[in-house]
Amino acid sequence: MISKADVIARYLPAQLTAGERGEAFAPSNIALCKYWGKRDQALNLPINASLSVSLAHLGSRTLITPSADGVDHVLLNGEEQATGSRFATKVVEFVDLFRRNSVQPLTIDTHNNIPTAAGLASSASGFAALMLALNDFYTLQLAPEQLSAFARMGSGSASRSIFTGFVEWQMGQREDGMDSHAVALNACWPQLRVGLVKVATGEKKVDSRAGMQRTVESAHLYQSWPLQAAVDLEKLHIAIAGRDFNLLGATAEQNALSMHATMIASWPPLLYWQPESVVAMQQVWELRSQGIDVYFTMDAGPNLKLLFLDKQQAEIESAFPGLEVVAPFLHQQCTADPSFTDAIKEA
Numbered sequence: 532m533i534s535k536a537d538v539i540a541r542y543l544p545a546q547l548t549a550g551e552r553g554e555a556f557a558p559s560n561i562a563l564c565k566y567w568g569k570r571d572q573a574l575n576l577p578i579n580a581s582l583s584v585s586l587a588h589l590g591s592r593t594l595i596t597p598s599a600d601g602v603d604h605v606l607l608n609g610e611e612q613a614t615g616s617r618f619a620t621k622v623v624e625f626v627d628l629f630r631r632n633s634v635q636p637l638t639i640d641t642h643n644n645i646p647t648a649a650g651l652a653s654s655a656s657g658f659a660a661l662m663l664a665l666n667d668f669y670t671l672q673l674a675p676e677q678l679s680a681f682a683r684m685g686s687g688s689a690s691r692s693i694f695t696g697f698v699e700w701q702m703g704q705r706e707d708g709m710d711s712h713a714v715a716l717n718a719c720w721p722q723l724r725v726g727l728v729k730v731a732t733g734e735k736k737v738d739s740r741a742g743m744q745r746t747v748e749s750a751h752l753y754q755s756w757p758l759q760a761a762v763d764l765e766k767l768h769i770a771i772a773g774r775d776f777n778l779l780g781a782t783a784e785q786n787a788l789s790m791h792a793t794m795i796a797s798w799p800p801l802l803y804w805q806p807e808s809v810v811a812m813q814q815v816w817e818l819r820s821q822g823i824d825v826y827f828t829m830d831a832g833p834n835l836k837l838l839f840l841d842k843q844q845a846e847i848e849s850a851f852p853g854l855e856v857v858a859p860f861l862h863q864q865c866t867a868d869p870s871f872t873d874a875i876k877e878a
């Protein structure tokens with residue numbers, strides 16, 4: 532089995548040139564077809580391909596500068612994180628993969644603008660922003676696919692946060708994982724909206740990494756997951772190409788529920804839902820029965836992410852007061868998408 536350090540050594544020069552500062556932003560992302568299960572735990576290589584939509588301006592910004600006092604400093608939202616804390620350890624371990632023998636201490640300052648109240652995990656945008664900031668600081672000039680593959684080594688879902696819009700993380704086959712990276716889909720959907728429903732915030736008892744491992748090891752139901760994911764990925768491509776919102780929403784919702792079914796069938800059982808999660812799901816189903824096109828997806832946590840189109844935003848906001856609504860494509864350059872002109876006409 533290849534280690535992260537071995538992979539890095541293959542692709543980076545032995546000596547790095549540090550700059551004065553490295554800075555980058557990366558968006559958070561919501562998977563419509565989930566990544567659930569690893570074929571390689573060290574490199575975060577997935578059992579299935581996944582597809583997400585990036586959350587435009589919501590994400591992480593990371594600034595790297597040389598440290599003035601001879602030790603590393605890790606800051607999160609303006610607060611210094613204690614050496615050895617979970618966050619600081621993860622950041623420094625990832626940075627060490629790149630700086631290797633260099634002893635230059637750094638200050639790594641990360642700000643998340645994802646409202647804590649939205650209950651969204653930030654490891655995807657966090658590792659993607661850190662990777663992009665390292666690329667800037669050491670003038671690595673890595674290709675987007677390499678940035679994505681390296682960000683994946685921090686956290687699998689970070690591979691998708693290197694890109695904006697719809698993003699597919701291809702599972703790849705290589706042992707060193709360098710073909711397991713995300714690619715941006717050439718598609719734009721300005722009317723699409725993602726609503727963040729907060730059920731609960733705070734640290735989860737079982738994180739995604741442990742949760743997916745438990746599922747792979749103990750749930751017989753997991754055997755059906757790779758097939759479900761492959762079928763859903765195909766459907767999502769069709770939905771995106773044809774701007775078929777109901778197909779997109781239904782596929783994402785079924786995919787999320789299928790993933791949760793595999794967790795529930797694990798041992799010890801893994802149920803991330805709170806009673807309020809179920810209430811919100813039933814509210815979505817009730818709205819659909821009234822003819823309102825709204826669907827949900829959920830990650831390894833109790834919060835729902837709603838999917839709907841701009842024309843139904845007002846109704847959905849009144850059903851879910853305090854909903855944080857994101858327009859994933861509003862700030863994006865959509866000109867590369869040949870169907871963009873049609874989308875503008877429809878809007």
Ligand code: DP6
Pocket residue numbers: 561562564565566567575581654685686687688689739740741829830831
């Ligand atoms: C349910 O990327 O957080 O959100 O690779 O172990 O860091 P690690 O896991 P992570 O898992 C995300 C799982 C998910 C689905 C998804 O985002 O695709």
